[in-house]
Amino acid sequence: MEKLVAQNIQDGKPYEITIKDNEIQSIVITESEEIPEFYFGPGFFDIQVNGYAGHDYNLVQDYFLNLGQISKKLSKKGITRHLPTVITNSKKQLGKLFHQLTLLLESNHIYQKCIPAFHLEGPFISPEDGPRGAHFKEFVCAPNWDWFQYWQDIAGGRIKLITLSPEWEGSNSFIEKCVESGVKVSIGHTSANQQQIEGAVKAGASLSTHLGNGAHGILPRHPNYIWSQLAEEKLCASIIADGFHLPKEVIKVLQKVKGDQLFLVSDSVALAGMKPGDYETPVGGKVSLTKEGKLHLKDKPGMLAGSAMNLLQGFNFLLKNNLASIQEAWKMASQRPEKYIFTETEPWYADKKKEFIILKKSKDSQFDHYKTFISGKETFPNTIQSINYEQ
Ligand SMILES: [Zn+2]
Numbered sequence: 001m002e003k004l005v006a007q008n009i010q011d012g013k014p015y016e017i018t019i020k021d022n023e024i025q026s027i028v029i030t031e032s033e034e035i036p037e038f039y040f041g042p043g044f045f046d047i048q049v050n051g052y053a054g055h056d057y058n059l060v061q062d063y064f065l066n067l068g069q070i071s072k073k074l075s076k077k078g079i080t081r082h083l084p085t086v087i088t089n090s091k092k093q094l095g096k097l098f099h100q101l102t103l104l105l106e107s108n109h110i111y112q113k114c115i116p117a118f119h120l121e122g123p124f125i126s127p128e129d130g131p132r133g134a135h136f137k138e139f140v141c142a143p144n145w146d147w148f149q150y151w152q153d154i155a156g157g158r159i160k161l162i163t164l165s166p167e168w169e170g171s172n173s174f175i176e177k178c179v180e181s182g183v184k185v186s187i188g189h190t191s192a193n194q195q196q197i198e199g200a201v202k203a204g205a206s207l208s209t210h211l212g213n214g215a216h217g218i219l220p221r222h223p224n225y226i227w228s229q230l231a232e233e234k235l236c237a238s239i240i241a242d243g244f245h246l247p248k249e250v251i252k253v254l255q256k257v258k259g260d261q262l263f264l265v266s267d268s269v270a271l272a273g274m275k276p277g278d279y280e281t282p283v284g285g286k287v288s289l290t291k292e293g294k295l296h297l298k299d300k301p302g303m304l305a306g307s308a309m310n311l312l313q314g315f316n317f318l319l320k321n322n323l324a325s326i327q328e329a330w331k332m333a334s335q336r337p338e339k340y341i342f343t344e345t346e347p348w349y350a351d352k353k354k355e356f357i358i359l360k361k362s363k364d365s366q367f368d369h370y371k372t373f374i375s376g377k378e379t380f381p382n383t384i385q386s387i388n389y390e391q
Contacts (some may be wrong), residue, residue, distance in 0.1 A: 004017055006038035007038070008040060009327060017358070024376045029327065035385075037360055038360055039361065043356060046081075048081040048265035048267045071111055082115065084118050113374050119161040124142065124171075127140045134306070161207075165188070167192040184340070185204060201235060238264065263332045263340065276289050276290055297307040356372070
């Protein structure tokens, strides 16, 4: 039996949490005067995860259950839910990648809790160098509804978010069909002009994917697609706050413009969560991961090779740089992305069976993960099979 006092991130009050056999027994408000070192609140929700801890959603696996390690490792960092993100590839290969994700979800209820939907980033993005980022040029193409239906069928209707560029002809009718079928559309990896962005928003696009990245190195001062997206009040925006993808003053400006429509994504690749060192990757070749968490091409330290962060690190980055209060940063990592994907957020702590996380504040005002609960039970304590999660 363990008892701890933790501050509720939402009402700021101290609560006594009792845990027994990896399960929550009670959460009750207390009169305690001490300032708790623990905080509890809704689990973090990352809508853009390409891979983590050496496992990659963009590679067809010999054994698909290995991909379950991503949910497990992320839950140990407070990320209770995430959207596996599959990027530009051939029609057939994308089908295989969604198929293995579907098998993973069908293998155990815990994965259905951790993975509420999928994110398709591409292949209907800009073919131009710069905006295209590291996506394979040969597979980039105009929006194709039949193809999307093919992947959506394989995915069992779980693709809830697609990132595309509205610079293609036919983009707007494609966006309308997506939105009509319950799929959110995000603008990203784009070199669209003002008119195209305006048209996409009218058609129902509602997010900018990792705004400020996946762009040309040099842009006309105006107009350009960053201003255009900033100006669209109906567009939320996701950002990668790892200290390498965006300078902190840019994050500050994005916050001022987007307000509570701004939230965090990790956009993590398979090497995120790994030890610093040199690695060989199937797509990027030789890369280095520094102890600060920067992932770059081995011979070109200025060229990023993807993001190696998780949302807890993004949360800590915001706090360390005074870019947000604890409450604000917590929302940017949890309720805002949840509300974006599902329209409404779930009530979480009133029902002790809901998911939540406990973080521990360290001396330098950074936070470490302490425990994660889903359905009132600690996630992945030993073996997942031993826990019977609610359906
Ligand atoms: Zn991207």
